[in-house]
Amino acid sequence: MSDPQQRRILLARQPSGPLSADDFLLDTTPVPDPGPGQTLCRNLLLSIDPAARAWMSGPTYRDQLEVGEVIAGYTLAEVVRSDVDELAPGTIVATQGGWQEYALVDTTTLRPISGRGSLEDRVSVLGVTGLTAYFGLVRVGRPEAGQTVVVSAAAGATGSVVGQLARTLGCRVVGVCGSRAKADFLRDELHFDAVVDHHTDDLRAALAAACPDGVDVYFDNVAGRVLTSVLPLMNTHGVIVSCGSVSAYDGEQPASLRALPGLIVTRRLRMEGFLVHDFEDEWEQGEEFLAAELESGRLTSVHDVYDGLERAPEALIDLLAGGNIGKRLVRIASEEG
Ligand SMILES: NC(=O)c1ccc[n+]([C@@H]2O[C@H](COP(=O)([O-])OP(=O)(O)OC[C@H]3O[C@@H](n4cnc5c(N)ncnc54)[C@H](OP(=O)(O)O)[C@@H]3O)[C@@H](O)[C@H]2O)c1
Structure with missing residues (x-):
């Protein structure tokens, strides 16, 4: 045989x-x-x-x-x-x-x-994706109630969880995504406060309009043009959570970050990368939290x-x-x- x-x-x-x-x-x-x-x-x-x-x-x-x-x-x-x-x-x-x-x-x-x-x-949501969103937001970004959190690739796996968790923390949540269908989904189904399409010609102006109080935490899944457009809107002591750089994975030229060093100093920004595996010892506790959020209906x-x-x-x-x-x-x- x-x-x-x-x-x-x-x-x-x-x-x-x-x-x-x-x-x-x-x-x-x-x-x-x-x-x-x-x-x-x-x-x-x-x-x-x-x-x-x-x-x-x-x-x-x-x-x-x-x-x-x-x-x-x-x-x-x-x-x-x-x-x-x-x-x-x-x-x-x-x-x-x-x-x-x-x-x-x-x-x-x-x-x-x-x-x-x-x-x-x-x-x-109870696996690596949810854990990335949870530890990246809660442990690296550490937003406070009332602050503005912007998340890119917001309708994607990680971004959709980040936005929902930030809402439960009492933050104003602004999602950046790439289509009308995604924007409608984020607003209507996940109750994001505002959504911006990253294909918009003047992305910086669109983000500024969606973030009238500036940005306290930017959860960056994509880097590139979205990152350079969010940067000038960062508030003093703001935090950029560097989770990934999808825009660069598939051959796109990296965007220039010439303004970054100056802004980090003058606005006293913290830009911190992380890997979900950094928190492996705490995954069980993270899974418990996410499962409770899912079961309560707060997390879709x-x-x-x-x-x-x-x-x-x-x-x-x-x-x-x-x-x-x-x-x-x-x-x-x-x-x-
Ligand atoms: N640090 C860690 O430990 C860790 C762990 C897991 C994942 N990650 C990272 O998390 C990020 C999200 O991963 P995921 O699995 O949740 O994927 P995902 O968000 O479900 O899918 C990727 C999304 O990226 C967006 N995108 C693609 N090209 C883009 C561009 N040029 N500009 C802006 N947006 C673009 C697309 O959405 P639009 O339609 O909105 O453009 C796409 O749906 C990735 O960077 C990934 O590497 C990090």
Whole structure:
């Protein structure tokens, strides 16, 4: 009898400029056997993260993705085989399973996940996305009630959670996004106080009109033109939370930050980058908080799901072009199947 096979998606070539379908290769290979200390996981849901594009261009907080490698990515998976009693077959785990149907994972890295929320919630608002928003806003940004918080990529996975959490803290929340549909969603469904489209010709003027009292905390998911437009509006002792720089991931030229050093001094700004992994010791407490917010109805979980591993390249290309509302996921398999 032939070995069971699985599908996986590899980096076909080093991309230059905006990603295209030709940068990916769908491949078939035998399902691997776990060795000592390894667990075989079956990926169910794949998180589509803009950082995957940055990983293809050079080293970041992880090594560069090389041609021929499986595209890296967070997954929610079920255990198929493990030599550890706590990881019985069918146990749901959060892992870095990559763009493939099955993954061999170092058993010591497997993170038990709570049973709260849906599977989609557990890889989004109760997973790395929600934790990024929570720790970035609460621990790095530290906004106070009554202050103005601006968040970019506001209708995306991280931004939509940041904005909602800032509202519950009593802040005035201004979202920056890239379409009319997203603006309507943020205003009507998530109750943002104001929304600005970053394609607007005079972005700085539009932001100034939306932030009559200036900006106290800017949660920056995109850098580029949005960052340079928010900068002059920062209040004294304002905070810029540098979470990511999507505008630069897919080949766009970085915007000039000539005004930044002067403004940091005169306005006594704090600009601080962070990685969600900096807070790994506190993730459990963060998950508790987010689950309580979700259950209370104060936090809305928004997913944008594609079906089928083969659609992962399209899902990432479309996300980088701003096609998603909420957390972009790819369903690779169902729990029962
Ligand atoms: N620091 C950490 O530990 C950490 C962890 C996770 C994620 N991140 C970062 O968080 C950010 C958001 O990630 P996510 O997963 O939540 O993605 P996301 O916001 O759901 O999707 C990315 C969004 O970026 C926007 N965008 C794309 N190009 C843009 C441009 N040139 N200018 C302005 N906006 C642009 C698009 O929305 P529009 O339609 O609004 O343009 C798109 O929907 C990323 O920078 C990511 O790398 C950081």
